[in-house]
Structure formats: C-alpha cells, structure tokens
Amino acid sequence: MNPYQPRTDDMAFILANVLQAPAQLQALGAFAEVDPDLMRQVLDEAGKFVGEVIAPLNRDGDEIGARFEAGSVTMAPGFRDAYQAFWQAGWPALACAAEDGGQGLPAVLEATLYEMLSAANHGWTMAPGLLHGAYECLKHHGSDALKARYLGKIATGEWLATMCLTEPHAGSDLGLCRTKAVPQSDGSVHLSGTKIFISGGEHDLSDNIVHLVLARLPDAPPGPKGLSLFLVPKFYANGHRSAVVCERIEEKMGLHGSPTCVMRFDEATAWIVGEPGKGLNAMFVMMNAARLHVALQGIGLLDAAWQKADAYSKERRQMRAPGARDTSLIQDHPAMRRILDTQRAWIDGGRVLAYRTALELDLLKHHPDAGRRDAAQRWCSLVTPVMKAAFTHQAFYGASECLQVFGGHGYVREWGIEQIVRDARVAMIYEGTNEIQAIDLLVRKVLPDGGAGLLSLLNELRADLDPSHAPDALALRQFAALGELTLELVEAAARDGALAFWVADDYLRATALALLAWAWARIERTLAAEGADRARLWLPAARAMRHWVLPEFDMRASIIRARCTASEAARTD
Known part of the structure; x- marks a missing residue:
C-alpha cells in the first residue's frame, strides 16, 4: 500500500474558505504578509517534504524500530538523515520568533505541518513534536543565560528536547515526584532520580538533547507546589557529557520508531527554569501546546487510516452491492460506505476545530484588543481538552473501523493499517489521559x-x-x-x-x-x-x-x- 500523502487541497479549503484564516491573520499586523498564496505555498511545500521524505520511512520505523545498546539508542534507517533535512530546511522554526532564528509564521501553519507529520510517520514525529512547547517554556521562563545558550538551538530544531515528568510511582499525579535537585555554590543544581516514559530521551537524530525535568529542591513542600523545573542537556558547552543515563527503552504495543526511555539522573548538573516551586506553571506551557498537537495527531492518524481504507475500497471487488448485477467494489456496499464517510466526517470537522484553535492561539498572542484576547483564551482553555480527548479517541476507534474495510487483509502487516491502530492507541493516554x-x-x-x-x-x-x-x-x-x-x-x-x-x-x-x-x-x-x-x-x-x-x-x-x-x-x- 502506498504511503500517506497529505491532502493539501482539503486543508487549504478549510483554512482559506471555511475559516477565512488569511484575512484574520493579516488583520493582526504581525502576519500582514500572510496571504492565501503564502499559506498555500507553505502547505504545498510541507506536503511535498512529508510525502516524499518522512512517509516512506514509516514501515521501517515500525519493523526495525529504535535499537538500544549500552546506553545509546540508534534510530531506524533513514531517520537521522530525514531529521537533519527537516531542521535544516527550517520546518521546526516555522512559528518561532525571528529574533530566535524562527520564521515568525502563524501557529496555525505549524499545526497543519504536524498533522501531516503525524499521519505520515507518528514514530518519527515524536522527536520534534515537543520542540514548540520546549521553545515556549524556555522563552517565557528561562533565564537570560539559558536562553542565550539553548533557545536558538531549540527554535531551529538543531537540538531536540524532552519533557521529563513521569516517575515509576508518579504518573498522572505529578505531586508524587521524588527526583531531587540539590543547589550548588555556582547557582546550578545536581539532579538525582529516575524518570520513565520519556519520548526521545536518547537518540542519534540531533547532536544534543535538552531535558526539561521536574524535581524537588531541599525543604520543598510536598505535592505539586513543591516542584521546580530544571534544564540539563545531554552535552554541556565544554563538550562533556552530562550524568544523564538511558537505562533502557520500553517494548511497546506501537510507536516502535520512537524510543520511550527510562532516564536516570546521577547528580547531573542542571539549572532552574522559572521560579522555585513553580515548575508545573512552566511545564504546563509545554503541555498545553502538546495537547493541541496530540489532537492533531489524532486527526492525522485517522486521515492516514481513511486514505488506506478508501484506496482499498476502490480496487477490491466483493459480492454484489444492493441493486448491482455483478460483484461490486467494496466502496459500493452501504456498510463500507458508512464507515468511510463517517471517518471522513470526523477528519474534516476535526480540522475546522483544530485549525480554529491554532488561530485562536495566534489571536491570543497578537491581537491588540484585550477583549478579543480574553475570548481567545476562553476558547483555548475550553476546547483544547475536548480536542485532545475526542480526536485521539476517534483516531483509535476510527482506525479500527477503517481496518474493517480490509477484512482479513487489514489484520496482517502487508497493508499497514494495523500499524496505525497500534500507534494511535497511546495518544489516548499521554499528555494527560482522556x-x-x-x-x-x-x-x-x-x-x-x-x-x-x-x-x-x-x-x-x-x-x-x-x-x-x-x-x-x-x-x-x-x-x-x-x-x-x-x-x-x-x-x-x-x-x-x-x-x-x-x-x-x-x-x-x-x-x-x-x-x-x-x-x-x-x-x-x-x-x-x-x-x-x-x-x-x-x-x-x-x-x-x-x-x-x-x-x-x-x-x-x-x-x-x-x-x-x-x-x-x-x-x-
């Protein structure tokens, strides 16, 4: 089965015609040059890159996967080259500020990019998927020294980032975290503890990895109010490797192309991000951005599943459809038509809501009227959890329905639909369960x-x-x-x-x-x-x-x- 191909015509129609995004963005001033032609050009170029470079790696990512040996992780063949091409082409920097090395384009264009990436190769996309959140977190809460050293590298994607929250005994209840941060005389801290389920905690995609870690300072109160956020890189400015060790990677149901790591911090030198005791405030900048992107993962994965099922339904003949005289294409059978049309309805409706949410983020950041910014904040606050839960749920169950179109062929690896079902399941769990x-x-x-x-x-x-x-x-x-x-x-x-x-x-x-x-x-x-x-x-x-x-x-x-x-x-x- 051919790899996923972005349907940029449909995406452009929703942006330009349904949501009238170019007019809304041009009215903000910061995006005065973002006209329909520019938006379409970005969509088409993104679609071309994703379809030609990222999508063909999806099967190897699943079947070969990330490999662990003696604390190091080697990604699937082609993954590193694709990532190097990705950041050097400027894709991670799409919505970052120009002064940080970004392109200063709207968040809604970044949203469409990550929808395509997730549909094409969910495992590969897990690595750059946290860059935007890490960038916003460091930009708003990092010290001048940390920003000078790390912000530009994260903005451009030259260095990748992680979000180290979960511990073996502390999943959704982060207040139970025990990782310790001991202050040093030079203003740094020594981090000690173990974090689990860390996506991209170790890999060979980028030359450095920036870890953002929740931990407790001495005498910090119990619970979430005692947590602070710290930054520790894989490599320091002098080239020395930090005392951060990948103990193993998890064997998972899906997402084999993404290493899910157990990370041990052995008195690793780190620096605080934001204020003591306000680590969750800083971290939630990452998580809120991540939750919209997880909703987009759901939409993208459902689109990838629908594309496979729709293509199969147009070539496979089976029995007679009602009113037909001979064997019919599967797409002519009402039961299959219902499945295909229903999933398409979720995809297109989901795009309207997701793109509207990304537009509201742009309005929240750039609109001159305080009342309109308040309305944008209300939309994002209320709609983001709805998007994350509803569309990751539909990605899994809808992809399973698409598998049904294939009959027995869907249950074997040849057609690739079963991988989407497996890969989609985790999105209902991470970044806050549904x-x-x-x-x-x-x-x-x-x-x-x-x-x-x-x-x-x-x-x-x-x-x-x-x-x-x-x-x-x-x-x-x-x-x-x-x-x-x-x-x-x-x-x-x-x-x-x-x-x-x-x-x-x-x-x-x-x-x-x-x-x-x-x-x-x-x-x-x-x-x-x-x-x-x-x-x-x-x-x-x-x-x-x-x-x-x-x-x-x-x-x-x-x-x-x-x-x-x-x-x-x-x-x-």
Whole structure:
C-alpha cells in the first residue's frame, strides 16, 4: 500500500474558505504578509517534504524500530538523515520568533505541518513534536543565560528536547515526584532520580538533547507546589557529557520508531527554569501546546487510516452491492460506505476545530484588543481538552473501523493499517489521559464559574449561525441543549461532589459533538457558495455527520440527566 500523502487541497479549503484564516491573520499586523498564496505555498511545500521524505520511512520505523545498546539508542534507517533535512530546511522554526532564528509564521501553519507529520510517520514525529512547547517554556521562563545558550538551538530544531515528568510511582499525579535537585555554590543544581516514559530521551537524530525535568529542591513542600523545573542537556558547552543515563527503552504495543526511555539522573548538573516551586506553571506551557498537537495527531492518524481504507475500497471487488448485477467494489456496499464517510466526517470537522484553535492561539498572542484576547483564551482553555480527548479517541476507534474495510487483509502487516491502530492507541493516554481531559473540562473549567465561560463561548458561536439553514439549525439545537445540561450539572454537582466525575466523559463527548455540529455547519454553508464539483466530494461526509455521528449527542445528554436524577434520588432517600 502506498504511503500517506497529505491532502493539501482539503486543508487549504478549510483554512482559506471555511475559516477565512488569511484575512484574520493579516488583520493582526504581525502576519500582514500572510496571504492565501503564502499559506498555500507553505502547505504545498510541507506536503511535498512529508510525502516524499518522512512517509516512506514509516514501515521501517515500525519493523526495525529504535535499537538500544549500552546506553545509546540508534534510530531506524533513514531517520537521522530525514531529521537533519527537516531542521535544516527550517520546518521546526516555522512559528518561532525571528529574533530566535524562527520564521515568525502563524501557529496555525505549524499545526497543519504536524498533522501531516503525524499521519505520515507518528514514530518519527515524536522527536520534534515537543520542540514548540520546549521553545515556549524556555522563552517565557528561562533565564537570560539559558536562553542565550539553548533557545536558538531549540527554535531551529538543531537540538531536540524532552519533557521529563513521569516517575515509576508518579504518573498522572505529578505531586508524587521524588527526583531531587540539590543547589550548588555556582547557582546550578545536581539532579538525582529516575524518570520513565520519556519520548526521545536518547537518540542519534540531533547532536544534543535538552531535558526539561521536574524535581524537588531541599525543604520543598510536598505535592505539586513543591516542584521546580530544571534544564540539563545531554552535552554541556565544554563538550562533556552530562550524568544523564538511558537505562533502557520500553517494548511497546506501537510507536516502535520512537524510543520511550527510562532516564536516570546521577547528580547531573542542571539549572532552574522559572521560579522555585513553580515548575508545573512552566511545564504546563509545554503541555498545553502538546495537547493541541496530540489532537492533531489524532486527526492525522485517522486521515492516514481513511486514505488506506478508501484506496482499498476502490480496487477490491466483493459480492454484489444492493441493486448491482455483478460483484461490486467494496466502496459500493452501504456498510463500507458508512464507515468511510463517517471517518471522513470526523477528519474534516476535526480540522475546522483544530485549525480554529491554532488561530485562536495566534489571536491570543497578537491581537491588540484585550477583549478579543480574553475570548481567545476562553476558547483555548475550553476546547483544547475536548480536542485532545475526542480526536485521539476517534483516531483509535476510527482506525479500527477503517481496518474493517480490509477484512482479513487489514489484520496482517502487508497493508499497514494495523500499524496505525497500534500507534494511535497511546495518544489516548499521554499528555494527560482522556479521562483527565474530561475532568479538566467539567470539574476545573466549567463548574467553577457556574458554566459562564462555556455559555459565553456557545453564544459567540451562535452569532455565526443562520437558523434558516438546516445544518445551522441542528447546531443551534445542540448548543441550546448543551447550555441547559450545563446549568443542570452546575446545580446538581453543588449537592453531590462525586457527580461531575461520573459524567465528565459523557459531558466532554457531548461538547465535542456540539462543536462538530458547528464545524460542519460552517463547512456546508461554505460549500453552498462553491461549485458543484467540490460539494459532491464533501456532502457524503456531511450526511454521515448528521446521520451517524451527531445523534450520539442525545444519548450522552440522557446519560448525564439520568445520573443527575439518580444522584438527587439518593440524596433525598
């Protein structure tokens, strides 16, 4: 089966036509030169590089993988050459500031790049995937000395970075971290401890690796408030190697092209990033950026799976489809058509939401009006956990549905679809499990302000909808129902502290579906102004969204209301 190829026409259509991104960006001043032609040029060049250089390495990454020997990791054949070409061509620096060696382009273009990369070769993309977050973390919290030494190298991608959080006994609860940081007379610290599940902790892609590590200073209070963030490189400026040792790499279900390392710090000399006791504040700059990129991984992986299934369905004949006289292509069978159109609907709707989120990040950073920046912050805060959870979930389950199109051929390695299913599964876990994303949305963001932030976001989106247009009317109905449901939960959760935790997953899913209804309303309204040829390609997915995806909203709402009722009944018994 041919490797993944980016569909830059579809991506450009969503950016330019559905979201009108060029006009929004040019109004910011910082991106006055980012017109449709420039955006399309970046998309096309990125698509060409990804399709020709990165995608062909995917199978070797899975079958040969990263190899560990005596503390060193050798990446799969071609991986280092591809990475060297990647950073030297300027791709990691796309959205970094010009003064740091970057190109100063919008975050939304970087988002499209990483969607393509994840679809083409998820294992390879794990290495540069943390660069943007590490750059933002160091730029906002690093000392002048650290920035002078490391920021430009990270911005350009010449040196790669890691995020060292998890310990054997401390996964989602980072407050349990025990890694120690002992201050030295010269202002540095000595780091000692073990971190696990460190993506790219050791490799041969770049000449240096910059580790950002959560640890505790002496006498730090217990829990998350006692954590500080530190920087330790693989190699220091004098060429000496740090006391950071890769003990082993994990044998995993998927992502064999990415070394997941156990890292031991043996009194390694490091320097603090940010203020003592505020390590999580600095680290979350990395994690928030990472969560949007993980959502894009989900969209990209689902697109890669859909591409394989769609191509197979157009060449494989099997039985007679309803109304046919002879054997039919698989794509003509309604059961297979439903699978393919449904996954395409998730991909296209997901792109609208993900690209809108990246645009909001650009507005948050550059818009001159404080009110608009507040609105952008609200969008990113509320929508990012929804995106991360909903689209990594769909990547795994949707890729499994795409495997079904192949029948038995999908279960063998020859066609490559089973690799996508395996690779996609981890995205539901890392950068905060999907259950934690749901709790973050409902318990930490919606309930504390009585649902005001979410209701404000829904009101903003309502202003974009036309009740006389059927897809818009559907989105409006779901917005109204989500608003009512939110107020019911606010009232019920005040009486039952556990209630929100029981229904958080259902609430996030309902929110995702309502946002998808809005996204597809935008797409369909745009298609109405386009030619019939484009509409013909997109309308099957639009129908699938209405018929097979959005009806789930009512089910999720019913589950939540039933739980609220049961909670009230238990309270009054």
